[in-house]
Amino acid sequence: MASNKSGYSFATWTSFIEESQIRALLKYKVKYYFAGGKPGIIPTDIFAGIMADLSEQYKKDPKMALEDFNYGPTGGQPWFMKTLAKRLKEVRDIPIDPETEWNCISITNGSQQALYALLDTLIDPGDVIITPSPAYLGFLVPAIKLGARIITVPTDLEGIIPEYVEKAVILSKRKFGKIPDIIYVVPDSDNPKGTTLPMSRRQALYDIAESHNILLVEDSAYAEIQFKNNPKAIKTLDKENRRVAYLGTTSKEAAVLRVGYSVLPPNVREQVLKDKGHLDLCTSSLVQRILDEYYRNHIDDAMRAAIPQYQVRCEAMLKAMDASFPAGERTEPTGGFFIWWESEDKSFDSTKFMETTAIPNEILYVPGGPFYPLTGYTMVEDGNELAPSNPEHNTMRLGFSYATPDIISEGIERLGQFLSKELG
Numbered sequence: 001m002a003s004n005k006s007g008y009s010f011a012t013w014t015s016f017i018e019e020s021q022i023r024a025l026l027k028y029k030v031k032y033y034f035a036g037g038k039p040g041i042i043p044t045d046i047f048a049g050i051m052a053d054l055s056e057q058y059k060k061d062p063k064m065a066l067e068d069f070n071y072g073p074t075g076g077q078p079w080f081m082k083t084l085a086k087r088l089k090e091v092r093d094i095p096i097d098p099e100t101e102w103n104c105i106s107i108t109n110g111s112q113q114a115l116y117a118l119l120d121t122l123i124d125p126g127d128v129i130i131t132p133s134p135a136y137l138g139f140l141v142p143a144i145k146l147g148a149r150i151i152t153v154p155t156d157l158e159g160i161i162p163e164y165v166e167k168a169v170i171l172s173k174r175k176f177g178k179i180p181d182i183i184y185v186v187p188d189s190d191n192p193k194g195t196t197l198p199m200s201r202r203q204a205l206y207d208i209a210e211s212h213n214i215l216l217v218e219d220s221a222y223a224e225i226q227f228k229n230n231p232k233a234i235k236t237l238d239k240e241n242r243r244v245a246y247l248g249t250t251s252k253e254a255a256v257l258r259v260g261y262s263v264l265p266p267n268v269r270e271q272v273l274k275d276k277g278h279l280d281l282c283t284s285s286l287v288q289r290i291l292d293e294y295y296r297n298h299i300d301d302a303m304r305a306a307i308p309q310y311q312v313r314c315e316a317m318l319k320a321m322d323a324s325f326p327a328g329e330r331t332e333p334t335g336g337f338f339i340w341w342e343s344e345d346k347s348f349d350s351t352k353f354m355e356t357t358a359i360p361n362e363i364l365y366v367p368g369g370p371f372y373p374l375t376g377y378t379m380v381e382d383g384n385e386l387a388p389s390n391p392e393h394n395t396m397r398l399g400f401s402y403a404t405p406d407i408i409s410e411g412i413e414r415l416g417q418f419l420s421k422e423l424g
């Protein structure tokens, strides 16, 4: 047990888990903000209209108001679950019948809560999880907190490489005597790399999960923010809803109202909602009401307006990187919020560089290190051995979602000039 000066004896995890690196960066107010995955295009006028209409409705219908300002069901309000079931079926082809299977949906406080509750209900200390290398740190850190052994699997410009996932399952069996409990992926415009998995890889991952009886967590945070047509969700392959936990969020496609929605196999859903019941009882009904109206009547218009603007931002960033960055490799996103850059010079430390050069010059990005697990395993020798996790500090995640195109062009060019000076 850890303790501090006041004598409280804090839980062990408090001594080895740090504050989220991305949360920590929020305290900096800079001109060139390329850090957290903050949406820069939010249809605030639509939400203002929805709230004005709702306010009138509440005056006319105090009974409805009393319900919406009250506690609601842990798994979500049925009317909102039905709206989302319909959208998931119609737009993402998720195999659920909106009329009869809408109660497969779970509403959580952000998809972050669904990720946490999934880990909380599936992972005992020592259990194994497979993630891409690098991976979303909001998944990695809670997994480590709960004592998971993480095996990170190589990725390329199309995302996680399924052959290595299969090898990781075999290594897990050999080294830990266990089949992994979870394979975690962000197939559409990954966080942090911005890559998108082709259909063949989606199918291969599904087949691996199926053949080894592993839960596949498909985190679809960026699925609605796409510049071109993407392959179908992995969940579309899961006709019986038993293999894939599909996670969506309103944060990127609506507003950061802290609402996530997921489609979970029934036995997984039961445990996740049991956990949520203990975590926060329920998600705000008022917020679900606002979002219900948005998803029923406004999302298509809002996305039609937002997606081209995100694409312009992405293109501005890519262009400025190509014009000014020193030797290295970048990804080529077809949606989402992020570009990943890796310096050819492996000795480059993007965390140090941010402190010494980027922040003093009003530039913020997320250094790549935190996207590799603090403890855990990485595959070496062509995937035939495991070695301790080895963060690649010569990397960075650049977010194009928040800043305007001119700020992006200016800031990235400045960053490129500083990087070129540093790296020769």
Ligand SMILES: Cc1ncc(COP(=O)(O)O)c(C=O)c1O
Pocket: 037, 109, 110, 111, 112, 113, 136, 138, 186, 191, 219, 221, 248, 249, 250, 251, 258, 259, 260
């Ligand atoms: C890949 C991924 N998953 C989950 C989340 C959590 O989203 P939220 O809790 O806002 O729904 C994020 C947020 O940035 C993310 O990038």
